[in-house]
Amino acid sequence: MSSGSSKKSTGSASIQLKKPHSRSSSSSTTSVPISTPPGSSPSTSPPLRMSRLDTGVAINGISADMENTDLASTADARKKALQRKQSTPMMPPFLVSAPGKVIAFGEHAVVHGKAAIAAAISLRSYLLVTALSKSKRTVSLRFPDINMSHTWNLDELPWSIFSQPSKKKYYYDLVTSLDPELVAAMKPHLADVSSHAPEDIRKVHQSSASAFLYILLSLGSQSFPGCLYTLRSTLPISAGLGSSASISVCIAAALLLQIRTLSGPHPDQPSEEARLQVERINRWAFVGEMCIHGNPSGVDNTIATQGKAAMFIRKDYSRPPSVKPLWNFPELPLLLVNTKQSRSTATEVAKVATLRKTHPQITDSILHAIDKITEEAAELITNEDFDKDEMSSLEALGKLMTLNHGLLVALGVSHPRLERIRELVDHEGIGWTKLTGAGGGGCAITLLKPDVSKERMQRLEATLEEEGFGKFETTLGCDGVGVLWPAVLKNGVDDDYGDEIDQEKFLNADGIEGVEQLVGVRGYTGERDAWKFWRVDS
Ligand SMILES: Nc1ncnc2c1ncn2[C@@H]1O[C@H](COP(=O)(O)OP(=O)(O)O)[C@@H](O)[C@H]1O
Numbered sequence: 001m002s003s004g005s006s007k008k009s010t011g012s013a014s015i016q017l018k019k020p021h022s023r024s025s026s027s028s029t030t031s032v033p034i035s036t037p038p039g040s041s042p043s044t045s046p047p048l049r050m051s052r053l054d055t056g057v058a059i060n061g062i063s064a065d066m067e068n069t070d071l072a073s074t075a076d077a078r079k080k081a082l083q084r085k086q087s088t089p090m091m092p093p094f095l096v097s098a099p100g101k102v103i104a105f106g107e108h109a110v111v112h113g114k115a116a117i118a119a120a121i122s123l124r125s126y127l128l129v130t131a132l133s134k135s136k137r138t139v140s141l142r143f144p145d146i147n148m149s150h151t152w153n154l155d156e157l158p159w160s161i162f163s164q165p166s167k168k169k170y171y172y173d174l175v176t177s178l179d180p181e182l183v184a185a186m187k188p189h190l191a192d193v194s195s196h197a198p199e200d201i202r203k204v205h206q207s208s209a210s211a212f213l214y215i216l217l218s219l220g221s222q223s224f225p226g227c228l229y230t231l232r233s234t235l236p237i238s239a240g241l242g243s244s245a246s247i248s249v250c251i252a253a254a255l256l257l258q259i260r261t262l263s264g265p266h267p268d269q270p271s272e273e274a275r276l277q278v279e280r281i282n283r284w285a286f287v288g289e290m291c292i293h294g295n296p297s298g299v300d301n302t303i304a305t306q307g308k309a310a311m312f313i314r315k316d317y318s319r320p321p322s323v324k325p326l327w328n329f330p331e332l333p334l335l336l337v338n339t340k341q342s343r344s345t346a347t348e349v350a351k352v353a354t355l356r357k358t359h360p361q362i363t364d365s366i367l368h369a370i371d372k373i374t375e376e377a378a379e380l381i382t383n384e385d386f387d388k389d390e391m392s393s394l395e396a397l398g399k400l401m402t403l404n405h406g407l408l409v410a411l412g413v414s415h416p417r418l419e420r421i422r423e424l425v426d427h428e429g430i431g432w433t434k435l436t437g438a439g440g441g442g443c444a445i446t447l448l449k450p451d452v453s454k455e456r457m458q459r460l461e462a463t464l465e466e467e468g469f470g471k472f473e474t475t476l477g478c479d480g481v482g483v484l485w486p487a488v489l490k491n492g493v494d495d496d497y498g499d500e501i502d503q504e505k506f507l508n509a510d511g512i513e514g515v516e517q518l519v520g521v522r523g524y525t526g527e528r529d530a531w532k533f534w535r536v537d538s
C-alpha cells in the first residue's frame with residue numbers, strides 16, 4: 001500500500017508510519033487582521049502571526065497587501081481576486097483539519113490514570129469557516145456526515161451567563177469539568193437542534209452541537225461575527241478512531257483563530273511557541289470531548305492536536321497530562337478492520353466505571369496489568385534493538401497486544417464482531433489482534449507477522465469482506481491540527497491563485513475521496529504545501 005494514500009477501501013489494509021515531516025524554508029511573519037469580536041479575549045492576547053504566504057492570501061477579505069506579493073502578477077489573477085473579494089466580505093473562508101488516532105495500548109486504563117500509547121492517522125476531519133456579511137447575526141452548523149444542520153441567532157445565545165466574572169473562561173484557561181450552570185444555560189438552545197429527529201439521532205446531533213456551543217460561548221462574546229461552520233470527516237464515526245476528538249480539535253482551533261488568540265502556524269515558528277498554541281487548542285478540544293462523551297481521558301484530543309505518536313498519562317484531572325512524544329514510533333505493519341458495529345464511547349467508558357464500583361479490587365488489578373503492558377510496550381518499541389521487520393520484535397509486541405486485548409475483554413468492552421475478527425486472524429495465523437479505542441464494536445488492529453503469504457492474506461480479506469467488515473488504508477504518525485488560510489488550494493504551478501473552496505464545493509465533494517481530493521492535507525500526491533501545521537517535533 002502506498003504511504004501517500006489515506007482512502008478507505010473494502011478489504012483489509014495495512015497502516016504505515018509516516019516519515020517525519022521536513023520543515024519548509026523560513027518566511028517572514030506578520031499579523032493577520034482577522035475580523036475579531038471586541039472583548040472576546042483579554043488585552044494580553046498575543047498578536048496572531050502568520051507566514052507571509054498566509055498574509056498574501058488574506059487579501060481575500062481583509063488585507064489589501066496585494067502589491068507586495070507575486071500573487072497579483074497577472075490581470076487574470078487580479079480579476080479572480082476581485083471576484084473573491086466580493087463574495088467574502090468579512091474574512092476569507094478558511095479550513096482547519098485534525099486527524100483521528102489509533103490507540104495501540106492502554107485504552108480505558110487511561111481514563112483511570114494509567115498510560116496509553118496512541119498515534120495519529122491520516123483519516124481526518126475538515127472544518128470550513130465562512131464569514132457572513134456584518135448584518136447577518138446568525139451562526140450555522142452544517143454537519144452533513146451526521147445529517148445535521150442548525151442555525152442559532154447570535155443575539156439570543158446566553159452570553160451574559162457565560163461571561164459572568166465567576167464563570168468567564170479565557171483562551172489560556174485549563175477547563176477540566178463542564179460547569180453545570182453553563183450546561184443548563186445551553187440546554188434550551190440545544191433542545192431546538194433536530195428536535196423532530198428520533199431520539200438516538202437527536203442525541204448525536206445535540207452532542208456535536210453542544211461541543212461547538214460550549215466552546216463558542218466560552219471563548220466568544222455577543223459581538224461574535226455571523227459565520228457558517230461546515231464539517232466533513234473522512235473518519236468513520238463511533239468506530240474507535242477518535243472522530244469526536246478530531247471534530248473537537250477542529251472546532252477549538254477554528255474558534256481560537258477567530259478570536260485571534262493563536263500565533264501561527266508558520267514554518268519558521270519556534271517549536272516552544274508552536275507547543276503553546278497546540279496546548280491552547282488541546283485544552284479547548286478537551287472541553288468539546290467532555291461535551292460529547294462525558295469523561296474523556298484526553299488522549300484522543302491530545303493526539304489529534306499534536307499529531308505523531310505519544311505515550312499519554314493523566315493522573316490528576318486538575319492538571320495537564322504528561323505527554324511523552326514517541327518521535328521514532330516504528331513503522332508497524334498493521335491491519336485496521338472496522339466491525340461496522342456502531343457504539344458510543346460514553347457507554348463503554350461508563351461500563352468500566354460501573355465495573356470499578358461493583359468490583360473495585362478486581363477492576364483495579366486489570367487496569368494495573370494493562371498499565372504494565374503499556375509500559376513494557378513503550379520500552380520495547382523505543383529500544384534500539386527493536387526491528388519492525390524482525391519476527392522476534394514483532395512477536396514480543398504482538399504478545400503484549402494479545403494480553404491487552406484479553407484484559408479489555410475482561411473489562412467487558414469487547415463485542416462478538418471484534419472476537420470474530422480475532423478468530424479469523426488467529427485461524428490464518430497471521431498476526432496479533434486487539435480492539436482499539438472504546439470497543440463495544442468499532443475497530444480492531446492486527447500486528448502482522450513479517451512472512452504472511454499472499455494467499456493467506458487474500459483469504460482473510462475475502463472472508464472479512466464476505467462477513468461485512470470494513471478495512472482502512474491509513475498511515476500512522478501523521479500531522480496534527482492544520483490550517484488552510486484562506487481556503488484556497490493551488491492545483492498546479494501555473495495556477496497562481498488556485499481554487500477557492502466555498503461551502504458549495506465542500507458540501508458537494510463526493511464521499512471521502514472527493515473530500516480528500518478537494519481539501520485533503522495530503523491530496524493524492526503527498527503533502528500539500530498550503531496547509532500549515534504547528535510543528536512541535538523538535
Ligand atoms: N463527522 C462528524 N460530524 C458531526 N459529529 C461528529 C462527527 N464525527 C464525530 N462526531 C460526534 O462524535 C460522536 C462520536 O464520538 P465517540 O462515541 O467518542 O466515537 P469515536 O470513537 O469515533 O470518537 C458522534 O456521536 C458525534 O456526536
Ligand SMILES: C[C@@](O)(CCOP(=O)(O)O)CC(=O)O
Nearest residue numbers: 108240242296297345437438
Ligand atoms: C476508551 C478511551 O480510552 C478511548 C476512546 O477512544 P474512541 O472514542 O473510541 O476513539 C476513552 C478515553 O481515553 O477518553
